[in-house]
Amino acid sequence: QVQLVDSGGGLVQAGGSLRLSCAASGRTFSSGSMGWFRQAPGKEREFVAAHSWNNRWIYDANYADSVKGRFTVSRDNAKNTVYLQMNNLKPEDTAVYYCAASPSSQPKGLSGYDYWGQGTQVTVSS
Numbered sequence: 001q002v003q004l005v006d007s008g009g010g011l012v013q014a015g016g017s018l019r020l021s022c023a024a025s026g027r028t029f030s031s032g033s034m035g036w037f038r039q040a041p042g043k044e045r046e047f048v049a050a051h052s053w054n055n056r057w058i059y060d061a062n063y064a065d066s067v068k069g070r071f072t073v074s075r076d077n078a079k080n081t082v083y084l085q086m087n088n089l090k091p092e093d094t095a096v097y098y099c100a101a102s103p104s105s106q107p108k109g110l111s112g113y114d115y116w117g118q119g120t121q122v123t124v125s126s
Contacts, residue, residue, distance in 0.1 A: 002026045002115040006099040009120030012089055016124070020084040022099030022117055030055040033102045034075060034082040035113060038095035038122075045110060048097070049073040051082055052105045060105075067093075089124045096121050 008020040022034060035050030051073045052060045061073050072085040082099060097120050100113035107113055 002101050004099050004101060004115055004117035006097065006117035006120045009097060009122045011123045011125065014089060014091055014124055014126050016089050017085070017087045018089065018122060020086070020097055020099070020120060020122075022082045022084075024080045024082070024101060024115075028080065029101075029103045031103070031105045033105055033107050033113070035100050035102070035107070036073065036082075036084045036097055037100060037110065038093075038097045039119075040095040043095075045098070047109070049084060050107075051075045054105045086122070089122075091124045091126045094122060094124050 003025045004022055006022040008018060010018060012018055031054040033050050033052040036048040037045050038048050039045040047064050048067055049063045049071055063071060070088045075082045099117040101115040102113045104112055
């Protein structure tokens with residue numbers, strides 16, 4: 001089992017920045033992915049970014065088109081924590097953000113992730 005605790009959300013003005021954190025505990029994976037998803041009111045949960053690695057210590061980062069160039073995902077191996085640095089935030093970024101973990105370095109969509117955090121609210125005012 002893996003437990004995920006995500007934090008760092010808040011209220012920020014458009015153009016501002018926030019950094020989300022997701023601390024993982026329990027089982028560790030030699031290969032896997034930790035990702036961020038978000039869900040706005042009345043909308044489906046959508047992919048934001050993911051940090052993936054395999055047992056050759058090759059890392060990869062993927063982003064949704066809507067956040068490329070503004071968001072950066074990173075991982076601190078020693079702390080088993082993944083971060084989402086969000087810059088130049090826009091009102092349309094407002095959502096509950098969830099971190100997720102997968103034992104696969106190439107998970108397929110939401111169903112590819114087995115473990116989820118409780119979510120953290122991000123609100124961007126115009």
